[in-house]
Amino acid sequence: MxxxxxxxxxxxxxxxxxxxxxxxxxxxxxxxxxxxxxxxxxxxxxxxxxxxxxxxxxxxxxxxxxxxxxxxxxxxxxxxxxxxxxxxxxxxxxxxxxxxxxxxxxxxxxxxxxxxxxxxxxxxxxxxxxxxxxxxxxxxxxxxxxxxxxxxxxxxxxxxxxxxxxxxxxxxxxxxxxxxxxxxxxxxxxxxxxxxxxxxxxxxxxxxxxxxxxxxxxxxxxxxxxxxxxxxxxxxxxxxxxxxxxxGAHLPAPGILERVAACRKHLDFSVRWKGDTLGLLEMRRHYTNYFKGLDNFKPFRMRLVESLVYRDIEAMLDEIVHYYQESENFAAI
CATH class of the missing domain: 3.20.20.70 (Aldolase class I)
Incomplete structure (x- = not known):
């Protein structure tokens, strides 16, 4: 040890x-x-x-x-x-x-x-x-x-x-x-x-x-x-x-709820630690990574990186959960 x-x-x-x-x-x-x-x-x-x-x-x-x-x-x-x-x-x-x-x-x-x-x-x-x-x-x-x-x-x-x-x-x-x-x-x-x-x-x-x-x-x-x-x-x-x-076995790949929860915690901490503007700006590089492999994610990504309003991004994350839970577009990592 x-x-x-x-x-x-x-x-x-x-x-x-x-x-x-x-x-x-x-x-x-x-x-x-x-x-x-x-x-x-x-x-x-x-x-x-x-x-x-x-x-x-x-x-x-x-x-x-x-x-x-x-x-x-x-x-x-x-x-x-x-x-x-x-x-x-x-x-x-x-x-x-x-x-x-x-x-x-x-x-x-x-x-x-x-x-x-x-x-x-x-x-x-x-x-x-x-x-x-x-x-x-x-x-x-x-x-x-x-x-x-x-x-x-x-x-x-x-x-x-x-x-x-x-x-x-x-x-x-x-x-x-x-x-x-x-x-x-x-x-x-x-x-x-x-x-x-x-x-x-x-x-x-x-x-x-x-x-x-x-x-x-x-x-x-x-x-x-x-x-x-x-x-x-x-x-x-x-x-x-x-x-x-x-x-010797694999854990299940993270589902959409796990991905959004991790992204949301990261986002919330980023804003609290760095302030609204910088915290949101520096999160832009992470959105694609958290949602890598999801079909039809590009429109969501574009909206996430264009917004500098915390509440709007929170709402978009809720929308992402709803969309991928209700559709066939979820692909696990």
Missing amino acids: PNIGNITLGEFPLLLAPMEDVSDPPFRAVCKDNGADLMYTEFISSEGLIRDAAKSVKKLDIFEYERPIGIQLFGSDIETMASCAEIAAAAGPDLIDINYGCPVKNVACRGAGAALLQDIPKMVKMTEAVVKSTGLPVTVKTRLGWDHETINILEVAERLQDIGIQALTVHGRTRVQMYKGDADWTMIGKIKDNQRIRIPIFGNGDIDSPEKALEYRERYGVDGIMIGRASIGNPWIFNQIKHFFKT
């Missing part, structure tokens, strides 16, 4: 990946309802936090129902990262996570995220500074390496463990791959086979079904699985995987 410090996660935890512009408190709420065992904030810029930038500070918001919850930080300056870990710890998370895996240009090309995979000594110094700056457990999320010629995750795992991290999540791609091609879990399995490794190792990348989760659990021996893109519009995936592990 993997532990992170004094945090007990259960026999085989399922983690919600930190995703920019996705894994905010409203999205985390529906994932927690549906079986996510450990969740993380969206990644927070250390420079933004030091400057007291409103967007960065807002991402520190966490709620009791979310526990255990980690705040994820990224940055390129060692002292700034250490200072930000202290600020983040004051927000009351259960752990601090360092992002050494983000591949996007405006992060990696500024020396943060996956860029640190090109400078392991600096990565080690930065991690050690963060570990020393807080009494909370520190974890790391990273990738296999910068490119296929410089896959260095085995060295990274050992060195970061030796300076005090308490868990490591590895995405099975290099930075150059971005999110293309298949994730390669072979190296993740080799980390688990390393007799020197004592901390929990979580695998990430391409887990989009209960069958694949079980296959990768058994093949690579990881201590848990982190799920990212497959949870968008499908928060039920966590409980689906858990049920499959226990029974």
Whole structure:
């Protein structure tokens, strides 16, 4: 049973990946309802936090129902990262996570995220500074390496463990791959086979079904699985995987009432947390995902994304329930 410090996660935890512009408190709420065992904030810029930038500070918001919850930080300056870990710890998370895996240009090309995979000594110094700056457990999320010629995750795992991290999540791609091609879990399995490794190792990348989760659990021996893109519009995936592990059978696909209930909770929380205008605007990206696979949904989607009136959207969700309960147009995921 993997532990992170004094945090007990259960026999085989399922983690919600930190995703920019996705894994905010409203999205985390529906994932927690549906079986996510450990969740993380969206990644927070250390420079933004030091400057007291409103967007960065807002991402520190966490709620009791979310526990255990980690705040994820990224940055390129060692002292700034250490200072930000202290600020983040004051927000009351259960752990601090360092992002050494983000591949996007405006992060990696500024020396943060996956860029640190090109400078392991600096990565080690930065991690050690963060570990020393807080009494909370520190974890790391990273990738296999910068490119296929410089896959260095085995060295990274050992060195970061030796300076005090308490868990490591590895995405099975290099930075150059971005999110293309298949994730390669072979190296993740080799980390688990390393007799020197004592901390929990979580695998990430391409887990989009209960069958694949079980296959990768058994093949690579990881201590848990982190799920990212497959949870968008499908928060039920966590409980689906858990049920499959226990029974070998599939849970019924979510019906229209379950989909609308999840979307409605997400919408309500989004408006309460962000305000009417921003809360409604940022929900637009989620409507298609919650109702993926429904025949004749396009007219509803167009109306949902065009409206910025909360009551109108609530009424449309009621209309969607009525339409798909009374017709032959419902297709389960």
